[in-house]
Amino acid sequence: MPRVAVVDADTPFRERLREGFGYPLRGGALATCAALALAHYVALLPAFVGLLGGALVWTATWRYAADCMRHTAHGYAEPPDVGVDGNDAAGWALTAIHLLAAASGVLAIVFFPALLWPVIVLFALILPAVDMTLAFDANLALALNPMHLARVMAGFGGAYLVPVAINLLLGALVVLASVATAALPRLLAVPLFAFAYTYLVILAFHLMGGMLQQRREHFGIEAQAEALANAAGQDADSRLAAQASELAAEDPQAALRLLAGRLQDRAAPPLLHETYRALLRRQGLREGLLVHGQIWIAALVAGNETAKALRLVQECSELDPAFLPDDPGNAATLAELAARQGMNRMAARLCRGFVKAWPRDARSPQCALLGARLLGGPLGQPAEALVLLGRMGTLPADHPLRSDFEALAAQLRQPAGAA
Template sequence: MTSNHNAPATARHAEIVPFWNRLREISLYPAHMGALTTILVLALCHLVDFLPLGILGWLLDLLIWVALYKYAFECLRATANGRLEPPEIAVSVDDSLGWSQIWLQVAFFALNVVAFWLLGPIGGAIVTIVLALALPGAIMSLAMDENLGLALNPATWIAVMTRLGWPYIAVAGLYFLFGVSQRYAQAMVVPFLPTFLSVIVIHFITNYVVVATFHLMGYLIYQYHDEIGYEPAAASATPLRRAADDPDQRFLDEAAERVRDGKPEAACDLISTQLRGRGGSEAMHAQYRKLLALLGRREEQLRHGREWITILIAQDKDRRAVDVARECLELDPAFELAEADEVTRVARKAVDVGATQVALKLVSASYKRHPRHADVPQNCLLAAKLLAERMGKEETARKLLDQVLQAFPQHPLRDEVVAYRTFLDKLATPAAKPA
């Protein structure tokens, strides 16, 4: 892979949870709403196979595969840059990369066939194992360099394996295991389904596994970016700071040392003590959350999330507050902010960055807990607009607005709520057809 910088590997890896401690999160990555919607829609698109289109149907099916790989590469790149939630759409990846993945697979298959033809069963089996081991490295090279020739070069595979060592072998093994699990799941489910439904299920499982494996490879790049000379570019990724950049670097370094010594609990306690005693930088809070996740301390993650969101709001870091709220909602869908006064600000920022579900869940939890809070009308109006305009749930939006009008008859926003309620009624009324 192309080298972005020449910094040596340092203790900075301690700030990144190793992939072997995130296998559950990696396997559930495609279950996030953004990815789940994409893989389901692409699975449904394969129903084109049932249309009598001949060669055109085959071409349309191929385009669906290209779209899947394009999205998978988007996930791989996002993960390599430190963004651990799937993007909703592929915006930074060109269609050509999806086609390159198709050609990469064709080339590997052709090499395998030729190996069996020239070398016989034993030699062919050996080549199969070698190619299976090399495929993740070829895909990672293709994702980062967008060069099919480079990805097909055995020297590239060897370079990636050499730089990463046993973690690469482990990821290659997991890649194979994901593939086996995919086929097993399909074999268990498909025989009991009608043909058209089995097509959807087969491709849904395939799409799920492809996205999960590409996320796994992206995380390997993220975790070992120093070894392969790659600089994560995501602004939302936790900064890898030097001692002069972060006032709490000495505590981070000491915590990292304890993690390397196999004492993550001690590292977590150290940072917890510092945060409670004198506060800490964003890197301290982020590392504390990673350690809590590593140790499985769910309730402490939620408690810290509430506390940190309050701090982030005070520092005008609303975008980061949305990210923390999303993490907490994934742990507990009923997660609430520490103060009802914070909901409006975080929810509005969530809408601005496209996190619709985060905004709706925060508003819903706050409304249930504080139904008479002064911010309820504006929060529910915001939620009604999201329900109607982004989710097509006009009836739910109308009921929500009716509850607000009944509970707050004299509120200053009443006229605005009534106006939007009337607008929804007009949408629900069919236009009169001309005679």
């Protein structure tokens, strides 16, 4: 059974907010944002066809947002796949209620300007409760029942102002996005605006889902993700980490052996890796930390968690300045990532280590060029940059990077201050 990524219900909202910005850009959510952004081109079709197509696209948007809210409320860390747990009725109901909110605002602007702000405040206050109700029950009559909305609001207490603020911010960002794209050609503005709006809707519903998870007992929400994780035996990992920590007080080596076998599996959770490294540090086992670093870096890169892998490279480099991931593909990937993130010294060191370890690898010229640019530029070491380029010798005449090598070498040989 595939590993189920679970979020603890007690995760602080500040942490959820920080992590939440990346939620719409992962897995099924990213695919949905991209697909719906392109689907909004249907609004450019003539008259009725464009209106109907636009309504269908918005329905799909709200339906997926509702999926994300339920998914998060049930404890899942990752976005749902498209169509896995969709509810068409929820999509239509959410579309209707948000069209009603927009229409009310337009009517207030045109006919009753003095009522505009009361209308905005009213919908800002009730929309989170309405959205939550429709996402779970798809019942428009229930979602418009004042008694039911009051019960939902009471379930959050003062924290209910958080989703209210999220909705107000969402509205402001949508206005800003529409203004920013107004100056662009319509064929470009349509998908850009649609992607931004879809991203913001998914983010808002994901954060509201997290608040529902924190109060799941009050709202009668089952912890589906936790149940699946338990069924897959993932809770055994937590028990194993606790057992190893207790055993370490009496027999540190036995505690390490207890964890070692499980860590060979790339699906091992961070908790076990962190427990293992803590035990190694406690015993001062520098070589063990470096060996484990190689294993965990490979697992992190394979899981597309390159930022964490880069932090681990930094940690291992502090133990051994010559440390280099033992897989050339991983080393090249992390060198490029370090350069993009402004970690110039680490990127240059990885590039130099790559060229020294794998001079005949097809990626060596690219690594040498990247390292030389960093050494000769922000790091101010032109002589070292020339040495790194020289390690590659003379590239074949038909090599795609030969002209870049020659141009950079000529630039580096210029006297300081020369044009």
